[in-house]
Amino acid sequence: MMPKRTTAEWQEIRDQYIPQGVGNGNRNIAKYGRGAELYDIEGERYIDFAGAIGTINVGHAHPEVxxxxxxxxxxxxxxxxxxxxxxxxxxxxxxxxxxxxxxxxxxxxxxxxxxxxxxxxxxxxxxxxxxxxxxxxxxxxxxxxxxxxxxxxxxxxxxxxxxxxxxxxxxxxxxxxxxxxxxxxxxxxxxxxxxxxxxxxxxxxxxxxxxxxxxxxxxxxxxxxxxxxxxxxxxxxxxxxxxxxxxxxxxxxxxxxxxxxxxxxxxxxxxxxxxxxxxxxxxxxxxxxxxxxxxxxxxxxxxxxxxxxxxxxxxxxxxxxxxxxxxENLNERAEVIGEQIEAKGKAWAEKYEWVGEVRRLGAMVAIEIVEDRKTKTPDKMKAAAIAKAANASGVLLLTAGLYGNVVRFLPPLVMTDEQLEEGLEKIASVFDDL
Structure with missing residues (x-):
């Protein structure tokens, strides 16, 4: 039986007993997940665009699995x-x-x-x-x-x-x-x-x-x-x-x-x-x-x-x-999800000079963040800020790339249209605040 502790208590124990070399994109404590959503021990809900780094294409706790x-x-x-x-x-x-x-x-x-x-x-x-x-x-x-x-x-x-x-x-x-x-x-x-x-x-x-x-x-x-x-x-x-x-x-x-x-x-x-x-x-x-x-x-x-x-x-x-x-035709669903993320990304590219490129294959989607589209200079700090702010707003999001300047999307393929739209709107708000 796991002891009941607050998030802050678990974080303190984690820092004492687990080395810093094990990275954590989000330092809250997962309690349960269903489909494309995760909930922490404080009851906060997260829309998952990280998918455990592409590990749960069929979603969290799929009933058949x-x-x-x-x-x-x-x-x-x-x-x-x-x-x-x-x-x-x-x-x-x-x-x-x-x-x-x-x-x-x-x-x-x-x-x-x-x-x-x-x-x-x-x-x-x-x-x-x-x-x-x-x-x-x-x-x-x-x-x-x-x-x-x-x-x-x-x-x-x-x-x-x-x-x-x-x-x-x-x-x-x-x-x-x-x-x-x-x-x-x-x-x-x-x-x-x-x-x-x-x-x-x-x-x-x-x-x-x-x-x-x-x-x-x-x-x-x-x-x-x-x-x-x-x-x-x-x-x-x-x-x-x-x-x-x-x-x-x-x-x-x-x-x-x-x-x-x-x-x-x-x-x-x-x-x-x-x-x-x-x-x-x-x-x-x-x-x-x-x-x-x-x-x-x-x-x-x-x-x-x-x-x-x-x-x-x-x-x-x-x-x-x-x-x-x-x-559940998830191969086909991947293309639908990818198309919707790409469409949002291209709309952001028209609005922000620092959105360099939106690229994808299926639902493996990336947005490359640069200082401006003319120089294409990678902007690692802005990409990290996007991921951090998205996590704070209830969207699990990761970065990637040799320069650390790519925001990557790996949502579970069971994500609903409503979850996808809500998550992308939250990310849009993050972009607006930068």
């Missing part, structure tokens, strides 16, 4: 799949191979976190190719473990003074259409970025040494950067040409966020591996690597797995969440 977890907990909480198998792991592995792109034979391993999924994809790629080099991209984010910190681009707050990192990790250029030279057309810029990608493999690492290229189809922490389809398809083709395994990191983009089960569908690519987590299990810790069978099977028994990897509670929640996405 809750039911699945309860039923599973009443039977078996955790036998350990490496000790004794259970059907939910096997069924989920089957369904994930069906969801991911491609008609080729695929297999799935289940793990705990997104970073763990990325590490295992690298581990398997190196085992199969007998190569060591791993290529990621500028502005990439793949996790906070030692290897994934090395794969991540942004130094602060993710990497500063935490090294040394694992070796043979390299970062290729990734398009940033908003920040292309003003005198360069979209078509010319796409060709330029492809040439830069080719040059990277001449100046930095040889294709023959590269085990895998790990790419976010839409960069998450990097600022919700949507790359040109032509560039993404070229990366895929380059990997095929040189025997490099192409890994799509769909941890933040998956499970309806972009208006499809996976963002890879928008780019018409078929990755060799897909890494999944976040909204996979409706808020329960779970991750997955789905890959070509001949590659996944390269590892011998015991070389893959983990004590809690693919827990029954997570598997049950994931199977329920997948059903919810299908039955």
């Amino acid at each position: 809750v039911k699945a977890i309860q039923e599973q907990a009443e039977n078996v909480i955790h036998p350990g799949f490496n000790v004794m198998m259970y059907d939910s792991y096997i069924e989920l592995a089957k369904q994930l191979t069906e969801i991911t792109p491609g008609e080729h034979a695929k297999q799935t391993i289940l793990l705990n976190s997104g970073a763990e999924a990325v590490e295992n994809a690298v581990k398997i790629a190196r085992k199969y190719t007998k190569r060591q080099a791993v290529v990621t991209f500028d502005r990439a984010f793949h996790g906070r473990t030692n290897m994934t910190m090395g794969m991540t681009s942004k130094v602060k707050p993710y990497k500063f003074e935490f090294g040394p990192f694992a070796g043979e990790l390299y970062k290729a250029p990734y398009p940033y259409p908003y920040r292309k030279p003003d005198d360069m057309s979209d078509e010319t810029y796409e060709a330029f970025m492809i040439e830069e990608f080719e040059r990277f493999f001449l100046t930095t690492v040889a294709p023959e040494s590269t085990a895998c290229v790990v790419m976010e189809p839409v960069q998450g922490e990097g600022g919700f950067i949507v790359p040109p389809k032509r560039f993404v398809k070229y990366v895929e083709e380059f990997c095929k040409k040189h025997g490099i395994l192409f890994v799509a990191d769909e941890i933040q983009t998956g499970f309806g966020r972009t208006g499809a089960f996976l963002a890879s569908e928008h780019f018409e690519i078929t990755p060799d591996f897909v890494t999944l987590s976040k909204s996979l299990a409706g808020g329960v810790p779970l991750s997955a690597v789905v890959g070509r069978s001949e590659v996944m099977n390269e590892a011998s028994p015991g070389e893959l797995g983990g004590t809690y990897a693919g827990s029954p509670l997570g598997c049950a929640a994931a199977l329920a969440a997948i059903d919810v996405i299908r039955n």
Whole structure:
């Protein structure tokens, strides 16, 4: 039984017993959540545009997910799949191979976190190719473990003074259409970025040494950067040409966020591996690597797995969440939500010179905050002020981006039109007060 304390008391205890390195965007204490709303212990209501950093696409405490977890907990909480198998792991592995792109034979391993999924994809790629080099991209984010910190681009707050990192990790250029030279057309810029990608493999690492290229189809922490389809398809083709395994990191983009089960569908690519987590299990810790069978099977028994990897509670929640996405048409709903946020954002851009760009894929929406649209100088302070004021007004909102100047929207896809409109009006009031 939890002791009853005020918010201020909990905050004091938190500061005493939990290190400051664990960040908190909102320092109130969550009590319960339903759909796209959270309530704190003081009874205050919050409209959620953060979605636990994209983890609850099906919403807080979805009844079907809750039911699945309860039923599973009443039977078996955790036998350990490496000790004794259970059907939910096997069924989920089957369904994930069906969801991911491609008609080729695929297999799935289940793990705990997104970073763990990325590490295992690298581990398997190196085992199969007998190569060591791993290529990621500028502005990439793949996790906070030692290897994934090395794969991540942004130094602060993710990497500063935490090294040394694992070796043979390299970062290729990734398009940033908003920040292309003003005198360069979209078509010319796409060709330029492809040439830069080719040059990277001449100046930095040889294709023959590269085990895998790990790419976010839409960069998450990097600022919700949507790359040109032509560039993404070229990366895929380059990997095929040189025997490099192409890994799509769909941890933040998956499970309806972009208006499809996976963002890879928008780019018409078929990755060799897909890494999944976040909204996979409706808020329960779970991750997955789905890959070509001949590659996944390269590892011998015991070389893959983990004590809690693919827990029954997570598997049950994931199977329920997948059903919810299908039955409630959340892929389609994502596009509706995204369109409405984009429309508001463009209206703000007409009103405020410091709204630089509104960009999105589905309901993965970003507003880039700048000092002015002519210079495009990032304004991190204003973006932080927007998020802080939104939280104070009852809207959970986050920032992102290499420069920290991007306001990002990750609302649960079950958000109603009324909640969406109310939340956007509150944010509009924040903008007016700046």
